[in-house]
Amino acid sequence: MTTHYLVLSALLFAIGAVGVLSRRNAIVVFMCVELMLNACNLAFVTFARQHGNLDGQLIAFFVMVVAAAEVVIGLAIIVMIFRTRRSASVDDANLLKY
């Protein structure tokens, strides 16, 4: 009965993952990360429902809190990078390497 939710969750996660791997725009990558997080949230909530307890719901809240914090920091970084480098492409920000 909950299988559909899980399949949806997996699909959303896969879409997010492909987005992270294939898109260059930092904002889009960021949104894909959010998509993956929320796919996980969906899976957690589904499992909570399936098991009949609140553990999964609890974790989902934690994830949302972390995601919110991450959005604050991440967007600030992206904006700073854009201001200094005139580019939001993740491939341009490749200075930290061998």
Added chain:
Amino acid sequence: MESPAEIIQHSGGVIGVSWLMIALPLLGAAILLLGGRRTDRWGHRLAIGMSVTAFLIAVISFFELLGLPEDERRRAIALYRFIPGMADMGVLIDPLSISFALLITGVGSLIHIYSIGYMAHDPDRRRFFSYLNLFVAAMLLLVLADNYVGLFIGWEGVGLASYLLIGFWQFKPSAATAAKKAFIVNRVGDFGLLIAIFTVWTGFGSVAFDKLSGTAVGEALKTGQVSQGSLTAIGLLLLLGACGKSAQLPLQSWLLDAMEGPTPVSALIHAATMVTAGVYLVVRSGGFFEAAPTAQLVVTIVGVVTLLAGAIIGCAKDDIKKGLAGSTMSQIGYMMLAAGLGPVGYAFAIAHLITHGFFKANMFLGAGSVMHAMNDEVDMRRYGGLYPVMKVTAITFIIGYLAIIGFPLLSGYFTKDGIIEAAMEHSSVLGWLAVLGAGITGFYMSRMIFMTFFGGRRWADDAHPHESPSVMTVPLIVLSVGSVFLGAFLILGNRLMLFLAPAVGRPEELPAFHAFSGPGLATLVLVAAGAAFAWVRYGAAEVPLVAPRGSFLTAFARRDLYGDALNEALFMRPGQWLTRIAVFFDNRGIDGLVNGLAAAIGGTSGRLRRVQTGYVRSYALSILFGAAVVVGALLYVGNM
């Protein structure tokens, strides 16, 4: 045969303080070395004072010794416990050691005085005198010590002094190399002496001379305490030590190079005293050699071979000091030969040693005087006709020359003749070879005289030879007087043999001196022939400025009988190869392993770091793969 007397403990008198002979020059050396430049002005006077005082102590001790009854003339003075249970340090005054002490301090003092003039213009004269004093102290310790350990300390001390003095002008690379060569070659001999002392200690439980007399050795051999083999080993090892110090074959190569040192050093250390330490060692260890006939035989063979080798080398050298050095080797060969003959030869060995000390020091100092006059030129082809300009040097030199070739009634005539006759009685082969050596001596010494003092003047353009100052000529005169009379004094009536008897024993039958025996006449004829040949080649004929190529034999002698080449091929080259192999192994093997490991790790990580591309998406991909692998693994484990 009569064996040596017992050693008696002694106190009082000048003999009781005879250790001052060693202590005073040592103190002088210490003051001069530690005092530094402050002692520059009066340093040489202090050094001479110390040496002369030691000589006076030796003379008084000598007369005190003569005042004692004959069988009580071996006096030991205990000084302190040196190595508990092994060696107590003490001084042994007996006829043998006092003869050496007189020679060392007497000739040593004369050479100290001569050096004032010779080293007058050297800024390091004080250092020179401090080393000379150090040498005198070490040499006296060598001959006066009453045990082998003390002897060994003196032995090393003279080696050190010799090293310092050969390399005195250390700014000359040749002098520095010669000093090092002398030190290293001597190391080989010292090694032999050291092992000999170890063997003596294990065999007899003592290293003191009074426990190691001929009777004690014979006793130990009879009771089986020591085997014949170990006695032979002791003898041969002692001989090895003696060969190193006395420049006998096969350790002769250092002596010719040692002439790089200042001439007074060559006279004192490398002619009169230190190089005869080997003879002293053999005579002092007579107890062992008499019990080991094989070792004794080897001593005589070494002596004969060296006396011929030295004479042959002397024939071809144009450097006056090297010619004299070859002659020194040869004369010490005679002494070794005599020392190997047992009690009958000891007195002749010591007599020849003493007279040789005089006439060879005389000639070396004469050579130094000539060099002093000729702007330090040593090439005899650049001399010639010096007799009229430096008469004192020339006449004293010629007296030394007549003494060494054995001109009748001069020193060498008596002492060398004694050795030849004793050798002849022992074995005619040894005797005739010694006669042959005397003939060659006649040739090369005459050659030296003719090339230096007679014939045409072949001087360099800027040479203005002049007689040396009297501070240099007076020692020459004193030494030449010794060269004339000492031989007759020591040999006639077997004076030295009877004097030495308490220390080294004496043969049952005293040898009689024959004025004109068969071998003696043959020697004279050969010497005359050699001198005549030298006259034809170098006296009457013009001496070319550049040495002619000469025959195969000349080249052989000029290259020191290929002694250096032999050492080089046998020891130096293999040693170099060994070090090269070791270096190769170190560089390629050990370093290669370590460096290779480091390079492998470095190379691998250099390649691995390319993974860090800086593209955040590729990191994300690798995280994804990692997560997939973890999930796959969990599934796999969970399904098992």
